[in-house]
Amino acid sequence: MLIKKIKYVRLKINIDMKRLNIIIIIALFIISTNYTKAQNSTSSSTSKFALKVNMGPLLTKIKSDLFPAEERSEYGFNIGADLIYYYFNNGKIKANVSLGIGMTNYQASRRLNYAGTYTEMDYDNQMVNITETANNLVEYQNLEYMDIPLKFGFDFTMTSKLDAYLSIGATYGFKLKGMYDSKATLTRTGFYPDFNALLYDIDVAGSPYFYPQNKRMISRDNLALKNNLSLESALGVKYRFHDIVSAFVGIKYMHGFSNVIDEKGESIVRHDAGYNYSLNSVSFRNGKSQTSGMGIEIGLQFKLGK
Numbered sequence: 001m002l003i004k005k006i007k008y009v010r011l012k013i014n015i016d017m018k019r020l021n022i023i024i025i026i027a028l029f030i031i032s033t034n035y036t037k038a039q040n041s042t043s044s045s046t047s048k049f050a051l052k053v054n055m056g057p058l059l060t061k062i063k064s065d066l067f068p069a070e071e072r073s074e075y076g077f078n079i080g081a082d083l084i085y086y087y088f089n090n091g092k093i094k095a096n097v098s099l100g101i102g103m104t105n106y107q108a109s110r111r112l113n114y115a116g117t118y119t120e121m122d123y124d125n126q127m128v129n130i131t132e133t134a135n136n137l138v139e140y141q142n143l144e145y146m147d148i149p150l151k152f153g154f155d156f157t158m159t160s161k162l163d164a165y166l167s168i169g170a171t172y173g174f175k176l177k178g179m180y181d182s183k184a185t186l187t188r189t190g191f192y193p194d195f196n197a198l199l200y201d202i203d204v205a206g207s208p209y210f211y212p213q214n215k216r217m218i219s220r221d222n223l224a225l226k227n228n229l230s231l232e233s234a235l236g237v238k239y240r241f242h243d244i245v246s247a248f249v250g251i252k253y254m255h256g257f258s259n260v261i262d263e264k265g266e267s268i269v270r271h272d273a274g275y276n277y278s279l280n281s282v283s284f285r286n287g288k289s290q291t292s293g294m295g296i297e298i299g300l301q302f303k304l305g306k
Contacts, residue, residue: 047303048086052098054299055079056252062108062141062260066287074107074140076293078252080147084301094155102147104173104254106291112137114184122190123208129191134217137184143225143260143291145173149232161240165248168233178223178261186217224262231255234297246301256291 060076080102088095114134122128151169158164188211189200203212236250 047305049304050084050086050096050301051304052082052084052100052248052299052301054081054248054297056295056297056299058104058106058252058254058293058295060106060108060291060293062106062143062289063292064287064289067110067112070110070112072109072111074109076105076107078102078104078147078254078293078295078297080149082149082151084153092157094157096153096155098149098151098153098167098169100147100149100151102149103176104145104147104171104291104293106143106145106293107141109138109140112139126192127194129193130188131191132186132188134184134186137182139180139182141178141180141223143178143223144176145228146176147171147173147232151232155238158237163238163240163246164236165238165250166233166235168231171228171230171232171254173228173230175225175227175260178225180219180221180223182217182219184217186215187213226258226260226262228256228260228291229258230291231257236297238301244303247299248301249296249298252293252295252297254291254293258290259288260291261289 056078058076058078059073061071061073063071080100082098082100084096084098086094086096112134114137115132117129117131119127119129149169149171151167153165153167156164156166189198190209190211191198199209199211201211201213202209203215204210232252232254234250234252236248238246238248240246
């Protein structure tokens with residue numbers, strides 16, 4: 001299972017890197033087509049347009065109103081490019097508005113213990129009272145969105161080379177993919193009141209009477225996502241290497257307002273007609289899930305023309 005997990009992680013990284021490369025290639029193409037023109041500008045250039053390319057890690061969480069104490073933050077990331085228009089400049093303060101495109105990866109985990117009792121009809125249409133416990137249930141969630149941010153920003157001149165910057169705005173995220181990966185130790189018993197019989201320690205592959213003791217369960221599936229509306233803000237400093245090019249580093253914060261996972265209102269341990277199990281705390285429950293992330297952004301900003 002470790003080898004399969006490693007292969008899964010490697011596949012995920014490869015897919016994410018392909019998306020990152022596409023965004024970077026588009027940004028570099030725009031830069032290259034404008035760089036020659038921008039080189040002709042002098043140090044007193046009054047360019048009103050700029051291109052900003054950024055990336056960085058985020059400590060992310062998928063917050064909910066159900067099991068909030070069991071939620072854990074994990075590392076995701078944000079990458080993107082923004083076209084900036086400076087509409088105000090008095091020498092010390094510059095105000096701008098920007099429109100961009102990017103991708104955000106949110107990851108989170110939950111650590112739970114589950115116990116439940118319910119009644120259902122078994123394979124032979126007999127009434128059975130089922131008791132389930134799932135100990136050491138650990139679940140990882142992975143959500144990805146293509147973001148379209150619209151932000152307002154301010155640059156504050158500190159020295160001839162150094163500026164402080166602030167940006168804040170709204171980001172609309174189009175869903176790309178959502179997955180969960182759960183692991184737990186499952187014990188399940190079945191009591192048949194008509195026969196006064198208790199079945200347990202039955203773990204036969206393909207058997208409709210599935211009542212194992214301390215069975216290691218692994219479940220992985222897609223999550224039904226919704227689009228995401230979030231606040232995006234950043235605070236940091238820029239250093240001008242050249243009149244055309246600046247490097248920046250800052251702190252980024254993202255806070256989601258939308259319910260991003262389509263819950264189905266069912267139990268944590270879900271038993272279907274095929275006698276398979278879905279061990280997850282996110283998609284089979286009643287609750288609201290929202291994204292959040294805080295981390296670092298680093299990148300370059302390029303003036304575009306005069």
